[in-house]
Amino acid sequence: MVMTKTLIFKNNEVINKSEIPVLEFTEFERLITDTHFRVANLFINQEEYKNNMYAVIADDINAQLYIASTIVGNEYPSLTLKRPAVHMFEREIYENYGIRPVGHPFLKPVRVNEGYEFLKSDDLQSHEVAVGPVHAGIIEPGHFRFLCQGERVMHLEIQLGWQHRGVEKMLKNNPNIWLAESISGDTTIGHSSVFARGLEALSGMKVCKRAQTIRKIALEMERMAIHIGDIGAIAGDIAYLMAANVLGVTRTLVINTMLEISGSRFGKGLMRIGGVNFDIDDELKTKITNMLEEVDTRVTEMCDAMFSNATVLSRLENTGLVSTKKAEEIGMVGPAARASGVVVDCRLFGDYKNFVPVSAHNGDVWARAYQRFLEIKQSKAMILDMLEELNGKLETPEIKTDYAPNSMCLTFTEGWRGEICHVIITDKTGAIEQYKIKDPSFHNWFGLALAVRNNQISDFPVCNKSFDLSYCGFDL
Amino acid sequence: MTLLTMIIFPILKMILLLSLPFLFIGVINKVKAKFAGKQGASIFQPYFDFNRLMNKGEVISETSTAIFRVAPVINLACLIVAAMLVTVIHFEGDFILFSYLLALGKFVSVAAAMDTGSSFEGMGASREVSYTSLIEPAFFIIISSICAMNGVYSFASLAHLFWSNNDIMILIALATVFALFLIILIEGSRVPIDDPKTHLELTMIHEVMVLDNSGVDLAFIQYGAALKMMLFTTIITMTIAPLSFVGSVLVALAIAVLIGIIESLCARIRLTHIIEYTFTLIVAALIVMALVLLIMHGGHL
Structure with missing residues (x-):
């Protein structure tokens, strides 16, 4: 073996x-x-x-x-x-x-496009539809090339890399928390906490229990906020305005609480190497608890209505199906994989008590929406538990920059989109030699391409929204 | 009295019909905003938008030809003439002219969309044609059945349908109103057929056809789309409130509110299911025809 x-x-x-x-x-x-x-x-x-x-x-x-x-x-x-x-x-x-x-079947760089062809079909009945990289909505740039027969998508090729910033190299030269927060703006907590933990491990810094708990609370709050917004956005795509509006408002409750904790609605500035910059005192604790109850009531009420509405179900069910086998085969991660019935969750590697991942199983757009609903519920319960555990004093140790030489540190965390992995490698002198980032979007973009196969091209936007992947997290 | 009902009344109706389409849209949007718990834009917002577009310059694709330029004008002209047919002038066979004026308008719009050579617009054109092709037969079945019953082959025969003592007549009127309402949703590209608010090119039906249009052309197209909804609304008001002036306006308002409510509570159906959905229209039309045959052969319920 x-x-x-x-x-x-x-x-x-x-x-x-x-x-x-x-x-x-x-x-x-x-x-x-x-x-x-x-x-x-x-x-x-x-x-x-x-x-x-x-x-x-x-x-x-x-x-x-x-x-x-x-x-x-x-x-x-x-x-x-x-x-x-x-x-x-x-x-x-x-x-x-x-x-x-x-022997790689489709060897093409992942971010550079120049000099490379898109997958072509000799079939005279098929036609190509090119979308992007400039889109009608305010979203990030990405090029989508559909091979269609009539309205049916035979194949989708996704070309990214339009906003490659060289983050890995910048982080190697200047390991700065603000850079890590900007790897993908909607995963600020996810990426910045992984970054901080990686450097702390390499320099042997001890992080106090309270700071660790606050980090985990922030991570779950980020998950809740984005998941709520995502269900709303899926509803918006199928013109179910009620949920789009109600959930859009509800998301604000969560991110405004984040604002009260850290001064930023997306948690920028919360993390620091060695701990966190802001404490959660008793007053904030009550605020968070009240917010969670309010959000839970609203989300449950709205999702109960949405997931029992016949027009919504007829639109979401069996759309953009990814089977468990396929999801495993291509290595999908995060809620998208769990919605296909794959057990993959980095919180299993973390110090979470009795953590059991939830799954909506079906693998279609409905499942990916419902998966989010289940995870919102789960995160709420987790935050309430963690708030109870919050004791001791918040310590802010001196930042050390003498990293262990000739070493490697792999840090995993389950961001709201899935597994985030940062690899930091040091050389003989203890300087950072390589900084490697893997955002969950790296795997899941291909999952989206598979999901839309044999679907109607008009269902692409709702499939895309159900994955809600990061362009800049992929481009780096 | 005759002067009032024969000349002034229809002309006033025509003026109202031509000036109110945007108000109709404004009311729909207001209802949707209220349902969402929002303040919403003024109900006159579509007029301001129209004004803004009229004062804008145009960008015209290099690959397009004269068809692209003239299409919005021809389309609007067709719709205005059609508006006259449902208000001012009634003559034998007017509904046939009405239907083909609409068809001509649609033909030039589709031709213009194909003219741009964009893969999006071709897609939109094919969708528009597939989903609205069922309207024409349904519309003919309904109107010609009712005309055959009354012996008057014009829109005028729609009047008095609702307010008769015959139960079957009322059933006919209900089925007619239902079918016409569906036509408004389909022709007006409203939820659950199409989503007028979306920015997602790949899911659009009507909007994606006009992606290349801007400025005055776009203003004409938007006015035309609103006017088309008003045309069918007017036909409904002719059925329900043929004589009362205030009545017709109230009916139109009620229809706008109803559309707003449907858009707030319904998700859009999947594109592949729209064809099935539009078959409801054919069913309603066939019910009208069956009931008319029943009446013409002296049947009772």
């Missing part, structure tokens, strides 16, 4: 690079292709003309993480053929380092 040759590690644990076993390529290949566990990351770390390829395998149910590496040259036999879930990783590696996975 290849699994035994890997290193088992914990979330947010500092690993010495020399501890990571280096496997033969065939063994490394078997590690990825033979396991049914999720490939959580696959990346390259270059070291003196040597390409070290690392694979991270996650066993979500038993909360177990495995890592191993191998050395590859300028090309290697593609792993995608045997394990489709790694197709995006291989494309990204090809884009960043020019290392070619030989």
Whole structure:
């Protein structure tokens, strides 16, 4: 069993690079292709003309993480053929380092488009519809190329990269919390907390219990706010105005409470390396509790009406279906994967008591909407529990910048959109050598492309909204 | 009395019909806003928008031809003539002219959309034609059945349908009003057929056809769309309140409010289900025809 040759590690644990076993390529290949566990990351770390390829395998149910590496040259036999879930990783590696996975079925950089063709069809009956990168709504830029037969979508290719900012490089040179908050604006808490935890682990800083709890509360509040807004946006797309309006207003209650905690509705400025900048005192505690009850009543009432409305159900059910098998095969994460019945949730790796992921199972737009409703309920209960646990004094330790040399720290957290993973690698002197970010959108964009296949092109917007993915989180 | 009912009354009606379409839209939007717990824009907002568009310049695609330029004007002209047919002039066969004026208007709009060569607009044009093609047969079945019953082959025969003592006549009137109301929703691109508020090109039916239009052309198209809804509303008022002036305005207002309520409470149906939905229209038309046949053969309920 290849699994035994890997290193088992914990979330947010500092690993010495020399501890990571280096496997033969065939063994490394078997590690990825033979396991049914999720490939959580696959990346390259270059070291003196040597390409070290690392694979991270996650066993979500038993909360177990495995890592191993191998050395590859300028090309290697593609792993995608045997394990489709790694197709995006291989494309990204090809884009960043020019290392070619030989036999990859659709080898194209993930962000650069120039000089590459879209998938074409020889069928004379099919036609192409191109949407974007400039859209009618106020959203981020992305190009969608549909191959259609009449109104039916045969294939969708999504071309992103229009707002590549070089965040990974900026964070490597200047590990700054404000940069981390801006990786994807709607996941401010998610990305900034992962960033802070990563650096804290590497510099050996201890974060007090109270700050840890406040971080987790903020993370759940972010999840609630965005999920509420998302159900409203799905309703807006199918012209069910009542829910669009009511939920839009309800979301404001949550983000305004965030404003009271941190001075920003999206929680900017809350996180700091070593803890949090703002405490939750007893007055705020009551405010949050009252807000949660109010939000819960409103959301429950509205969602009960929405999910029992015949016109809504006829529109959402069986639209944009992703089966459990497909979702697992392509490595989907987050609520979108859970809505397809896959058990994947990074909170299983975290120190949450008795955490059991919820699932809406069906895998269609209805399920992704209902999944959000279930998670709002769950998050509310979690926040109430965590508020009870909130005791002790808030400490703000000195920020240390002397990181453990020759080390690697992988930090996972379940943002509202799914698994966020930051990898920080230090060199011999203890300086940051590589900063690698993986937003859940990295996997899920392809899930959206699969979801719209064989659907009506007019159902694309509601499918898209049900995934609600990040463009900038992908572009980095 | 004759002067009042024969000349002044119809002309006033025509003026009202041509000036009120935007108010109709304004009322719908106001009702929707109220349902959402919002203040909402003034009911005269569509007039301000019209004025704004009339004062704007136009951008015309290089790939388009003269068809694209003339289509909005021809469409509006067709609709204004059609407006005369339901108010001022009645003659034998006017409903046939009415229907084909609307068809001509639609034909040029669709041709203009195809003319731009955009993949969106072609999609919109094909949708518009598929979903509205069922209106014409239904409309003919209804009007010609009623005309056959009255022996008067014009819109004038719609009057007095509701206020008769015959139960079957009232049933006919109800089915007619229902069918005409559905036509308003389909032709006016309202929920649950289409979503007039959406910005999502891929889901639109009517709006996506006019993506390339701007300025005065767009103003004409928007006015035309509102006028078309008013035309069918007027036909409903002819059935329910043929003589009362205030009555017709109240009926029109009630229809606007009803549309607003439907839009607030209903989600839009899936595009593939719209065809099935429009078959309700055919069913209503066939019911009218069956009831008319019943009356013409001296039947009773």
